[in-house]
Amino acid sequence: MMTLQQQNISDNNFESCIKCTICTVYCPVTAVNPDYPGPKQAGPDGERYRLKKPLFYDEALKYCLNCKRCEVACPNDVKIGDIIQSARIKYSAHGPSLRDTMLANTDFMGNIATRMAPLVNFTLKLKPVKLIMDKVLKIDDHRTFPKYSSERFESWYGKKASEVEKQYPKQVSYFHGCYVNYNYPQLGKDLLKVMNAVGYGVRLLDKERCCGVAKIANKCIDEAIRDGNNNIRAISEAVERGDEVLATSSTCCFTLRDEYEHILHLNNRGIRDHIMLGTLFLFNLIDNGDVKIAFRKDYRKRIAYHTPCHMEKLGWTVFSTSLIRMIPGVEFIMLDSHCCGIAGTYGFKKENYAYSQAIGEPLFRQIKETGCDFVASDCETCKWQIEMSTGVSVLNPISVIADAIDFEETRRLNGISGLPVVEEY
Template identity: 70%
Template sequence: MDDSTVNYQKSNISDNNFEQCIKCTICTVYCPVTPVNPDFPGPKQAGPDGERYRLKKPFFYDEALKYCLNCKRCEVVCPSNVKIGDIIQSARIKYSKKSPGLRDRMLANTDFMGNMATLVAPVVNATLGLKPVKKIMDATLGIDAHRTFPSYASEKFTTWFKKEARLNQSRYPRQVAYFHGCYVNYNYPQLGKDLVTVMNAVGYGIKLLEDEKCCGVAKISNRLIDEAKRDGKINLEQIRRAVLEENLTVIGTSSTCTFTIRDEYPHLLDLDNADVRDEVMLATRFLYNLIDSGKAKLVFRDDYKKRVAYHTPCHMEKLGWTIYSTSLLKMIPGLDYVPLESNCCGIAGTYGFKKENYNYSQDIGRPLFNQILGEHVDLVATDCETCKWQIEMSTGMPVANPISIIADALDIEATRRANSVNLK
């Protein structure tokens, strides 16, 4: 066998399992992009079918793959467990010749933008809400003028935690580590505060990772792979220290951050996390398991009365963990629980901010928006921060993480007593 034959065979090897595709097209039926965007070839053609051609000749790559949300809904329904979304994202990373522009870098560098914005949050929030500013960003950066930006906080969650909470956490006999993510740190510290409240009430102290970086999902979707891999390595170092050296479980309040660390790191960034993956989980899963095993109890206020609909984020559906969040919500006696049909909200992180994607984003989410408005609820619950932004902007309804709803409904002192929380 000569060298040319060997090189040809190597070029026709894929890191993904596209060979397992049985061409049933159920992925295409379940794809939220295909019905609204005729330019997107669909997950079957873009994924396993396209991979067969791309391995032979890279010029078969289609830039229309940029319209994929990476929502993983195709993978949820695939009967052969083909990593369709990973195939598409890997192809974009490997073959696309379009370099990320200024807009993409701004949207993806959440730590840099967050650190800058929180220093002058009132000015930034007011400026980003001005119509002339939105029109300028639309014309110059390609950030759609219709998109509403999430507000920045004047004080980062990490700053509050160091000043107000850190010293008290060591008083609790049991501990967990918390991957707070960019949203909690820069946009909505209250969610992090609510987690501290709930976990303290059941007898757990919170420890932050020492040098946490963005999970990398925005950088991955904008093809800033070197930067995403750099941040991922740092995060894994911190997670390993917490899990392997301190024997702590690492919990998060974002379904997307948790999914990225557990599943995207090895599949898209080639970062091996097998030694710690099972100890990285959503806070609702950790809390539910405590209650289900009899290790914790929640006691709720008698006066809490709300009608709440739960939206399952796409990455939450891929994780298979919706049951934990919804079960916790159903434990609240005064909560009238309303399940929503499985629909993508359409924002997909930075995807829905881009001018070329905005209309598709809204069309994808419209069935969800209409259902929410038709249910006449007081509140929508979801475990994804970008789903929260999309639903609030598109329906006008308030949206909260299940942890925040639990914190609001909880009788703190009664819960402490029920869990016999004795501080050191």
């Protein structure tokens, strides 16, 4: 039997492309970078040629953000972003550089950085250090780095929360991700606070690894597959014991659910539908009447919401925004749907920095014009980009709920006042 390649047929569905070019209109890169051929040419059109001869591969595909906006816009559901990413992995002659490997290996770098977080955080702000990284590693010296925490979330959980969480009869498991573990453990604490308020204990997955999105973007594919298989094992164990698996990062969630199968060709079908954002899980509990939630009467905020690109692809924006709208004291502003431009590690690279900022400029301008107290968003890298480019703080919707919730009243409403709580959320 002839293989798909011998038949000139892709394992992606480029044959469904009707050449309407709507994907190019919605692509944030083509608007600012004339070197990028655009999703139609880079994706379905280019795939037709690459299947005949790999020499037709264009290295300009490196400029793709993998934001998936082309796929959201496509009327025929062509996997344009997947076609482009798969082509980069398969045909590019350039392997990951030292910089790419460092940016991709978030667990390795995070474990080192958290051991000496004050020194690392101080050093990464120094202009001479930033200039050296710019010249030697090609990490743009204008880019600011997220701070590292001195205590990893997993360590805090083991010391302060694990015994308490075990005592809740209803349980969920938590894929916390690298950002929560190494940079901002408070977001993980906020999820525990919210879940404990409505009667759920939170377990951590067994030996969780990075979701792999940075490794995929930087073509460290063997490592991404290794970590992916580990995470599938850990999530499968959680699902088998009856847990839903919650995440607080839209990109982690999207990678675990979709990129594992489409890009890494890993079998996650038995667990995919059990992986969801914490906001989706909480909204469903409230909407089904399973739990009640009370908010502080003194909470007053003007909040603007930014939809991360991968959140738009998931189609779950409504759950996060609906929860924020439930808070009586919130003046809610829905920002226009627009890519922030950072795309994970993409915006850290010197060759991409100017494009990254140009892509995000309309969003930055709108945020400044709103006069909001802060922006809410479900993606940590969007947070870094917006905070650096506007000076406006960004909070995950789970953190917004954790701050606004009347914790004791919510527990009373749900009849769980007798269950223990963590001393320090």
